[in-house]
Amino acid sequence: MGENDHILERDLYAPVKDYLVSRGYSVKGEVEHCDIVAVKGDTLLAVEMKLTLNLDVILQAVLRQRIADLVYIAVPKKGKLLFTKRWKNICHLLRRLEIGLLLVSIRGERFLVEEALDAKPFSREVSRAVSGRKRTSLIKEFEARNGDHNTGGSTGKKIITSYRENAIHIAVLLKKNGQLSITQLKELGTDEKKT
Template identity: 60%
Template sequence: MKKEEDEMKEKKKGTLYEEDLYAPIRDYLTGEGYTVKGEVKHCDVMAVKYDEMLVVEMKKTLNLDVILQAAIRQRLTDRVYIAVPKKGKLMFTKRWKNICYLLRRLELGLFLVSFKGDIAFVEEVITPQPFNRNVSIKRSNRKKRDVLNEFSKRHGDYNTGGCTGKKLVTAYREEAIHIGALISKYGDLSPKSLKKLGADKDKTSKILQDNHYGWFDRVARGVYALTDKGKAELYEYHELVDFYLKEN
């Protein structure tokens, strides 16, 4: 008895349970012409219209557990959805976009359920349909070019795969290191002089002007020196510094 009273108190506080998603999903699918039943052979929601079967797995959070459950339900039907409460802030994050890409890749659908007082709304955000990998690759051609460009412009392997919290040696940082190495060897230099010594013809001026790492100081019109910060941090990349200085 006390357990039931405690559960009722939690309900009154506005706590959302997975089972609270059932009625909105049932009503939505019924409106679409399906006959709906809950908890059929471990499926949270099963709906049938003519010869078409549809399954919905419900969770309070869109996580790996529910994605695995939904993937297993694809043994029964191609029309499998995940239903979760709609959380506005989450939908504008990169993580959310990546999760939606994963669902499309797995050919899973997604329902979002919104609650406003006693009223609930269901949105079909993703429809389960065959994933066209060729189309996806074509749309990502620019990203592919960017990745290959980044790879080709690095002159060595100075990062440890999987590391976190460390400064990564990107192609941009390499260019800044190249500029810093030349200034450390020859003294204060202009962009024109740096380019003659082998610095990137297209990016040198912008790197100096942006001074993203705080390594450079304009000591005269069009002339740059290394800051104390630049001298100290260049030492951390002595292998690359030595590589560029050997070229000169």
């Protein structure tokens, strides 16, 4: 167990408050059911603190967006969690929801706060540009399939991909016709790019 495993939720308050004060905010705790409320000029910021980043705190943060300009979630930083696919997916969700993320860690006697995600407007165009290859691959696979042979939501079952569809088609043609050349296979309707 690391040092961050012994943090209590209330332990997050002082370091997060200090972090916000250092950025020019006036900060108060437990205001109208918000763990932390901070004000700088006309900007109202709310922070929800939890020991784990889960759906409950994300829902709380979404509700705080009704009243605050910027909303953050503060959680203890747990090293191994930061490198998982699930963590990356949660961060993507928070970006889409325009919710910031503060990670609090202990270094000896000191608490450190780092802003893992800024609470800024989400740009679908920028996100799609970053994921352009995945989007292109998705569309290409969709268009290359001849039928809908898979049940959505199935796990642990083999998926009929466009490649597998084509391989099955070739196997059926070879069984029916015997040995065929690539040209003959293409003439019989196999995928020209995969044959």
